[in-house]
Amino acid sequence: MCEYSSQDGFANDWHLVHLGSRAVGGAGLIISEAAAVSPEGRITPDDLGIWKDDHIVGLRRITDFIASQGSVAGIQLAHAGRKASHASPWKGGALVPETAGGWPTVAPSAEPFIDTEAAPLELDKAGIEKVRVDFREATRRSLEAGFQVIELHAAHGYLFHEFLSPLSNHRTDEYGGSFENRCRLLLEVTEDTRAVLPDHLPLLVRISATDWTEGGWTIDDSIVLANLLKERGVDLIDCSTGGNVPKADIPVGPGYQVPFATRVREETGLPTGAVGMITTAAQAEEIVAKGQADLVLLARELLRDPYFPLHAAHELGAEVKWPVQYERAQPRPEKR
Numbered sequence: 001m002c003e004y005s006s007q008d009g010f011a012n013d014w015h016l017v018h019l020g021s022r023a024v025g026g027a028g029l030i031i032s033e034a035a036a037v038s039p040e041g042r043i044t045p046d047d048l049g050i051w052k053d054d055h056i057v058g059l060r061r062i063t064d065f066i067a068s069q070g071s072v073a074g075i076q077l078a079h080a081g082r083k084a085s086h087a088s089p090w091k092g093g094a095l096v097p098e099t100a101g102g103w104p105t106v107a108p109s110a111e112p113f114i115d116t117e118a119a120p121l122e123l124d125k126a127g128i129e130k131v132r133v134d135f136r137e138a139t140r141r142s143l144e145a146g147f148q149v150i151e152l153h154a155a156h157g158y159l160f161h162e163f164l165s166p167l168s169n170h171r172t173d174e175y176g177g178s179f180e181n182r183c184r185l186l187l188e189v190t191e192d193t194r195a196v197l198p199d200h201l202p203l204l205v206r207i208s209a210t211d212w213t214e215g216g217w218t219i220d221d222s223i224v225l226a227n228l229l230k231e232r233g234v235d236l237i238d239c240s241t242g243g244n245v246p247k248a249d250i251p252v253g254p255g256y257q258v259p260f261a262t263r264v265r266e267e268t269g270l271p272t273g274a275v276g277m278i279t280t281a282a283q284a285e286e287i288v289a290k291g292q293a294d295l296v297l298l299a300r301e302l303l304r305d306p307y308f309p310l311h312a313a314h315e316l317g318a319e320v321k322w323p324v325q326y327e328r329a330q331p332r333p334e335k336r
Contacts, residue, residue, distance in 0.1 A: 003048070009042070034158075037131075039103070041081075074148065108123060156208055167211060274287050281315045
């Protein structure tokens with residue numbers, strides 16, 4: 001969950017306490033908010049970043065603490081594409097013009113996300129190569145910062161999703177047109193990332209499994225893409241949906257995205273993560289127990305309750321180790 005609390009991309013005390021609380025709360029894997037691989041790849045001027053070596057020290061402080069609590073630290077590497085250079089939500093969320101500290105945005109095609117906004121610049125070959133280099137370097141920095149899991153963010157209408165979807169990619173070169181061409185950049189960056197990442201460390205890719213819009217990206221496309229990613233060493237697909245068009249008819253409800261994780265898992269043999277309005281221990285347990293996904297990724301529920309994993313373990317009757325500082329508060333089984 002983006003915190004929009006950085007200056008010049010640096011992690012600070014907020015990020016340490018925010019992510020550290022989830023480690024104390026018993027989460028097995030803690031994935032950071034989207035970390036921009038370049039300044040122009042930020043959603044907002046307040047985004048976390050990993051585009052320069054100076055960012056490593058602050059991030060290392062966080063990963064060291066997460067590891068000390070027995071959790072694993074992951075990082076989500078991202079480029080916002082045409083959805084970059086916007087104000088943080090509590091600052092209005094509007095496009096930030098260059099005169100107010102914003103920057104020109106880039107995309108596969110010169111079409112804005114919202115018609116009333118300025119059009120992004122269409123990436124040329126040099127720009128695409130820069131994106132590849134930025135992700136390679138961000139992966140290197142992530143390892144130096146102590147992260148053990150890398151997730152490429154290819155969902156929610158950000159740069160990779162913009163290339164994948166025919167709704168936002170109208171190029172006529174080798175990065176547009178056919179399905180294979182629209183997948184090319186993500187597959188290239190996946191190969192680049194896997195080449196830097198040691199074999200024993202997992203590589204995840206977050207996708208929007210459908211655009212929820214006629215003529216857009218579909219679950220069938222996602223299954224083909226997942227097989228291509230599997231061939232390139234991806235270990236798990238994080239299945240979200242939507243975000244590439246401003247108006248989509250999305251049937252939001254408890255577990256509404258889980259079926260997409262199930263289909264990708266069943267039809268590719270690749271492990272998947274389920275997300276989206278998963279808010280109770282019983283619900284999460286059922287998803288994994290029934291083989292609908294291999295793991296559950298929680299976001300807003302962990303904002304509401306940083307100690308959800310410890311509470312879930314008690315509710316489900318699982319024995320877990322509490323931090324020694326908190327053991328005196330650990331619920332005990334009722335005596336019968």
